[in-house]
Amino acid sequence: MGAFERSRTYDYIIVGGGTAGCVLANRLSTDPAVEVLMIEGGGEGRGFYVDMPLGLAFLIGRPQYDWLYKSDPEPYLNGRQMPLPRGKMLGGSSAINGLIYVRGHAYDYDHWAQLGNRGWSWESVLPYFKRSEAFQGLPLEAHGREGEWAVCDPNVRWEALVAYRQAAIEQGIPAAEDYNSGDNEGVAFFVATIKNGVRHSTAKAFLEPVRNRSNLTVVTGALVDRVTFDGKRASGVLFSLDGQVQEARAGREVILSAGAYSSPAILERSGIGAPEVLAKAGIEVRHDLPGVGENLHDHWHIRVQHRLSNTHTLNTRGGTRLGRMLLGAQYLATKKGPLGGSPTLLGAFLKANPDAPAPEIQIHVSGSTSPSFGGAMHPFPGITSSACILRPESRGYCHVAGRDPSVQPHIVHNFLKEDADREILIGSIEAVRRIAASSAMARFQPEEIAPTSAVRTRDEMLDYARQTLNTTFHPVGTCKMGRDHMAVVDDRLKVHGLSGLRVVDASIMPVITSGNTQAPTVMIAEKAADFIREEKAEAQAA
Incomplete structure (x- = not known):
């Protein structure tokens, strides 16, 4: 694993070393001809309570492990402000969650496809669920046994x-x-993501085994401010590390995998979003995209x-x-x-x-x-x-409060x-x-x-x-996939109207799945990795 170099241009920059980011880091760095940089705002995420499956009560609410997000007053919950735990370490929320492995219902994905998202039906996504899975139990047709991610009955x-x-x-x-x-x-x-009695986060399953690849650079404790552009093409990111502002350059793509609260916030700080929202935050409009930060929903x-x-x-x-x-x-x-x-x-x-x-x-x-x-x-x-x-109809929003990346966004779910x-x-x-x-x-x-x-x-x-009432920690939808005017990404997860910029995390779900969102997020990352590799091969063949 290399160290970050300002003078280097990386093929792919992954913003966020969480549930999706660790999968992408693994899959994209498999090709030794590409250079991958992954930037994570939290730390390494090591510790006894991270490993112990029932240790999450010692992680949630602690600034070493949790971003400590809080909602704005919720208008339909008597104005309560709700804690919104999000993992602040490699593995992201897969390192502080309840470990349950739930894919959802075939209806969820068939509905995505019916909304115009090609290739997202249940039949299409099932192979991606199976690819990552190391199912430990009696052989079942719908499960994979050769993947990296342990799934077992504890x-x-x-x-x-x-x-x-x-x-x-x-x-x-x-x-x-x-x-x-x-x-x-x-x-x-x-069944749960546990291996030999230890939490098997995506950091443990996908990142640790490949951390020594010379073409993979992982930076922790780095807070990403915004994406930089050359015209309409994403050219890199600005981030702070050890009190210094750094710029990383991307030769092929910037991939936002910062989650349903942070990915839209990074887009908005980059000038991508609804003009009225950006103006309120004092941010100049680069690209008018009204759906950024909207459609927030959660179990x-x-x-x-x-x-x-x-x-x-x-x-x-x-x-x-x-x-x-x-x-x-x-x-x-x-x-x-x-x-x-x-x-x-x-x-x-x-x-x-x-x-x-x-x-x-x-x-x-x-x-x-x-x-x-x-x-x-x-x-x-x-x-x-x-x-x-499982399928709430209420929708909220997540929008930046201003230019400062250290200030959490305004989050309202409208539960x-x-x-x-x-x-x-x-x-x-x-x-x-x-x-x-x-x-x-x-x-x-x-x-x-x-x-x-x-x-x-x-x-x-x-x-x-x-x-x-409490959140079940499954926020989705703030960079939704689709073709309507409120969609943020297309069905290959590219940001509409821009090039070299993709979003790959739970924020792209147009409608939440019928169950815990950890497994679907890994599936989304697996599918996105195929998109990215296919497009690289097509570009080289052209």
Whole structure:
């Protein structure tokens, strides 16, 4: 691995060493004839809690690992400002997330294709999911085994969650053999990006094995300001490193992989966006592109919690100092046990409307409860059902506050703006309550402690949601792919109206996928790498 040289022109500059960036760095540097520079704003991301799957509670909210973004007051949540965790290290949010591997539903990608995005149907993207995957389990047709990224069942079970699965089946939710096969409807224990008991972020899977390539340069702790241009062609980027402004030059492409909050902000600081937004921030317009920073949406969830009897969960196993010591000793000795599993172990995908083309609700079930999200656990056994709305209709925005790259953008999601989202919210709480009341759960005597059984009416449920609703950390859509006037990139992820500039991360999703967004983001990067290599070959052949 080389060091950054101002005098060198790199073929490709990747802005962001996160979930997508690490995949691109691997794939593009496979060709020894190209020079690749990847610039990451955070650090190396090393540490015990980064490696330990259940360590994310020690990462979120810490400036060493988290960008500490915060929303502007959310107008439909009583003006609450919400913390918006984003990974600040190599691997990005794949290094601080819940590790769950979910592709979504075939409908999601077929819908993208129907919107005019050629080559993004489920049939087209499935090979890219399989390419990166090292699936550790019984052979399944939809999975790959030869890739770099470990996907496994962490095999952590609490008896209450086993019973919850049976209760969901009693309520008509089918058992899912493989929720990543294109049809995710059903209930199943999640598979996760864990290898030998250690978090397998994209930095570990894709970057570390190739870090010594002489044609790959990785710079950390470098904050990118903006893209530079030669006319309408991206020529490089300006960034700060150790207090000094540096310029890196790109011979072929600049690729923004900074995520759904930072990629649009970099575009806007570069003068690319809606003229009225840029004018408000004091930025001169280089290229009028009104969709930059718009179409922000995210999965959000509402927590329904139950106190249990006659059993143990993580609360009782890890709620005391001795219990935590025993769990830690088990993990250190074996890399197994609750600390070696994902925070959410069981998932159910279900429809609120039986005529819906795909599930609209995902219930993440964990073997613990706490008074506040991420807070200390209750001193009694319990489970949390986080009901996540899979295809929200509410849309928000992410726009720069000014020229300074160290100032976070204005972020508003407009959670609960649309009535359709509010209706599905009500349906999700009711679905969890039906599961908890099923005979399979009876021996645990579940008692609802949040929102509590006293919260019954629609207005009471909505009031609870406005006070407690949280992001599921899946922001997408702010540089959406498409052909309409609000699209930012085309179906090969090139920024409309410019050359040498591409966006490759979750911001390009025109509509969010029906599940966690980590796996789709890796797929997007795999597909983009093929686009880039194909176009290089075509240019050389011309």
